[in-house]
Amino acid sequence: MNKKILLGIIVLSLSFNLTSCSLFKETPMDKNVVEGTTTEDEVSKEDEPIKITDFEALNKVYTSTKDISLINVGDDIYDDRQGISHVAGEYKEMDFVKDLLYLYLNEDQSVFDYLVSIDTNTEKGYTSITNEDKEKLIKDLNSLREQMELSPGEEMVVRLDKVTYEGPNSKTNTGSSFKIRAAVSRVGATVVPWNYFTVTVFEDGNKLYAHLF
Incomplete structure (x- = not known):
């Protein structure tokens, strides 16, 4: 047991x-x-991939608090007549364009370091600005300053009056294009005429470039 x-x-x-x-x-x-x-x-x-938030151009750093790609093609981003004025810091593209136009209209040659020519035969769809395009822009600027009776070196004031988002560039299918109505005048002028520009902003790494027409 x-x-x-x-x-x-x-x-x-x-x-x-x-x-x-x-x-x-x-x-x-x-x-x-x-x-x-x-x-x-x-x-x-x-x-x-690391998302780039700071972009360099014109010896400045540009950043955004709003995403331009969320805007519908054909929509107005700014329109002074509707009480929607440009606000610095909202869209890096708009801040860059405003500075670019100011330098161009005031004959600052450094602006051409950030201007490009469209070339669909290249990988990016654009190249450094050609002499032909550069000469055309200079000719157009000289004509505008003569019409406004501005002396050489006299400052021109620029305000983004109305900006319409046009989507990617129609030739490269890249970048962000804008139709711009700018208020351009001499300092202290009471009558401010409008001038029209079409600008495409391209991102290349952390750099910004533009095609101006």
Whole structure:
């Protein structure tokens, strides 16, 4: 009788030990699965491209608090006559365009470092401004300043009166194009005429360039 009881205790003890070993072995496997998942998440985050928020041009840094791509093609971004005036810091493209037009209209030659010519045979769809396009812009500017009877070096004031979003450039299908009605005048003028421009802004890394027409 005692032998049977002793044998039963031994069997129960072995059964308990085997069960404990089985449970012990499963734990590291579960841990490895969790660790593997965490590692994959970390890798996927590292692979995400870094979003550029600061763009350089005209010896300045431009940034945005609003996304221009959320605007519908044909919508007005600004319109002074409707009480929607340009606000600095909203759209980097608009701040860049305003500075660009000011430098161009005031005969600052450095502006041509940031102007481009459309060339659909290139990978980007544009190149550094050609001599032909540069000469045309200078000729148009000289004509405008003569009409306004401005002396050489006399400052011209520029205000973005109305800006309409035109979507990507129609030739390159890239960039952001705008139809601009600008109020242009000499300092202190009471009569301010409008002038019209079409500008496409291109991003190249963290740089901004423009095609001006």
